Amino acid sequence: MDFSLSDEQRIIKEAAEKFIAKDYTFDARNKIISSDEGMSRETWQQFADFGWLGIALPEEVGGYGGSMIETMIITEALGSAMVIEPFLSTVVMCASLIQQAGNSTQKEELLPKIIEGNLLLSLAFVEEQSRYNLADVATSAEKSGDDYVINGTKVVALGAPWADKLILSVRTSGNRTDTSGISLFLIDKSAPGVTCTDYALADGSQGANILLENVSVSKDALIGELDQGLTILEDVIDRATAALCADALGAMEACFKKTLEYVKTRKQFDVAIGSFQVLQHRVVDMFTAVESSRSMAYMVSMKINVDDAIERKKAVSAAKAHIGKHARFVSQQAVQLHGGIGMTEELDIGHYFRRLTLFCRLFGSTEYHIERFAKFSQI
Structure with a gap:
């Protein structure tokens, strides 16, 4: 498998890294988080x-026409600076869902606005009881004439505090955990009956719990086919997981580089602590963890579009489990090798630790993905 980037991809990578280094410093990020909105328009x-907002969308709607490779390049750069803005929720999750399942009217109306930066979206699919089971949906949408009436609660909707619209997974038929009977609806966040409880996540980004009380939506708000939304949702979450792996890779590499620089300059007994052999071994282990995670991130970005859904799921779970294990190791080592200062708010290392800790739980823990990989390997 060839992991080398094309000339165009290298240009994208260099431009993204240059922007992050110059314009999205740790101090700039802290100012954004402490602002009234919590993100920078x-x-x-x-x-x-x-x-970047149209990096993987087709050219006919104004996009770049790229693939998951280009998305991975961008998210890796964003992860290296712990970017707060909702690229994952709006671009990777919602835009790709609309591109895959939306009708021509929905694509023409929504995708150009996303690409132009004029529309923010959030995918609300998690419920209190569902854990990582995408088919466990209690939120209901009942037919009422030509409309649907939605009732239920969604939790941890990423980027929802900033979103203009929400995409909901709801049950239109069947029992709570049936794999069929799930549909996807697009609603305005300001619609009557929608109540959002916003909060900060561990890494400084924002999410929301969403209460839906007799929310009336038109049948035209349906994205994809009625009762057939689970397949699309699974594909979108797999893509989001792959992008999140690249984000974690960027954060892991930043942790490693900052820790390497620290042990070269921090002195004890009048010598740099990096000269101590036991610490050298730990830094080498960090480097190995980062580079093996890089291989897995590239692998899943190349396999995300395979026709075989089982192979796609196996690749995603293999990458998430491997990178999750090593993200925890790298972030813990970074904090420990920095000592007490590694836990302070003033130093970025503790913030990277939080970002990577959140990564380990989003879209399935390491243990969940190991079990998922084993399950699909037996098919």
């Missing part, structure tokens, strides 16, 4: 100007 518009 100006930065989001810059993403649009760079073409």
Whole structure:
């Protein structure tokens, strides 16, 4: 498997890394988090100007026409600076869902606005009882004339505090855990009956719990086929997991580089602590963890579009389990090798630790993906 980037991909990578290094420093990030909105609309518009918001969307709707490789390049750079803006929720999750399952009207109306930076979306699919089971949906949508009435609660909707619209997974038929009977609806976040409880996540980004009380939506709000939304949802979450792996890779590499620099300059007994052999071994182990995770991130980005859904799921779970294990190791070592200062708010290492800790739980824990990989390996 060839992991080398094309000339165009290298240009994207270099441009993203240059922007992050110059304009999205740790201090700049802290100012964004402490602002009233908790994100930067100006930065989001810059993403649009760079073409990042349409990086994997087709050219006919104004996108770049790229693949998951280009998405991975962008998310790796964003992870290296722990970017707060909702690239994952709006671009990787919602835009790809609309591109795959939306009708022509929905694509023409929504995708150009996303690409231009004028529309933020959030995919609300998690429920309190569902854990990592995408088919466990209690939120219901009942037919009422030509409309549907939605009732239920969604939790941990990533980027929902900033979203203009929400995409919901709801049950339109069957029992709570049936694999059929799940549909996807697009609603305005400001619609009557929608109540969002916003909160900060561990890494400084934001999510929300969403209460839906007799929310009336038109049948035109349905994305994809009625009762057949689970397959699309599974594909989108697999893509989001792959992108999140690249984000974690960027954070892991930043942890490693900052820790390497620290042990070269921090002195004890008048010598750099990096000269101690036991610490050298730990830094080498960090490097090995980062590079093996890089291989897995590239692998899953290349396999995400395979026709065989089982192979796709196996690749995603293999990458998430492997990178999850090593993300925990790298972030813990970074904190420990920095000593007490590694836990302070003023140093970025503790913030990387939080980002990677959140990664380990989003879209399935390491243990969950090991079991998922084993399950699909037996088919």
